[in-house]
Amino acid sequence: MDDTSNAIADLFDKQAIYEVVLRYCRGIDRLDYDLIRSAYHPDGIDHHTGFDGPVDEYIQWLRCKIETFDGTMHFVGNHYVELFGDRAISETYSTATHWGGGPAGPAGLNFTSGARFVDLMERRDGMWAISERWAIREWTRSDAGRFIAPEAAGPRTIRGSSDTFHQLRLSLA
Template identity: 65%
Template sequence: MGAQRSEWADRQEIHDVVLRYCRGIDRLDFELVRSAYHPDAVDHHTGFDGTLDEYIAWVEPKLRARRGGTMHIVANHLVELLGDTAISETYGTSVHWGEPAGDPRANFTSGVRFVDHMARRDGRWAIAERWAVREWTRSDAGRLMPKEGAGPSGTRDGDDPLVRLQRALRGTGAGA
């Protein structure tokens, strides 16, 4: 008996696409970011419009140059299934921090919506076109404070707790 698709499974796979994108951006895993899109996808961000390859070439150096990080927090997510295409709208918060601490362009929080045209091709849901809509932005310059004590800290390399756990449980040197 062949695998039977369900509406719930389609919705979950589309939600996973959104989460893969967020993890990929936050952990600087651009192959994971790429996996959220179809190869011919188009992306529209503040300050950018272009293909997937152009988007990666635009965003990767910006994020790698930043001493700090990003954290994408996903909230409301609604999917309108239309056969092998879907409209996905995801509300969220995008937090950016970096050096110098007083620079508002390196330290800000935005309310965002990802408006995605999703498509299932060859049995795989991915972004065909994305509009990263920035609804509001506030400056967090000078507001970051050090941790109150020792404990786990996130990194954007192979020493991050997620990557170490993945290596331990998968028994490989691979990351996300």
């Protein structure tokens, strides 16, 4: 391959890795456990605050955690990838807001955290996925008492298969 072909192949790989991170975040926010699972290889390992182990156990642990919230929203910022053939290191900055229990809900259900996802990614059978993740918590702040009610009627978050995105996808399929 020439230099241009190598550069284009690297861009495709980096985009595929970025989309793994986005699938994970979307899966968390929409309670789509299959989507979360698809971000990992079957033997994937996850290291999170409060959890350390195999991906299937992580998803069960996660299910108990995130379903206590009324919602979560993960924003992805800086994304850096170093490629090593069929392996890569991916570092993604994320801000995640969690809410529940109404506008004056408890601090444990209303907080925002800044984190970095440091991922060992592997391409297997042509697909990139996480083989090991370290979710490094950088900071957390309480948002208790800061949430306010919506100012008017309009679309609201629905977690799960009734979500607007899922419904629109079904209408186009």
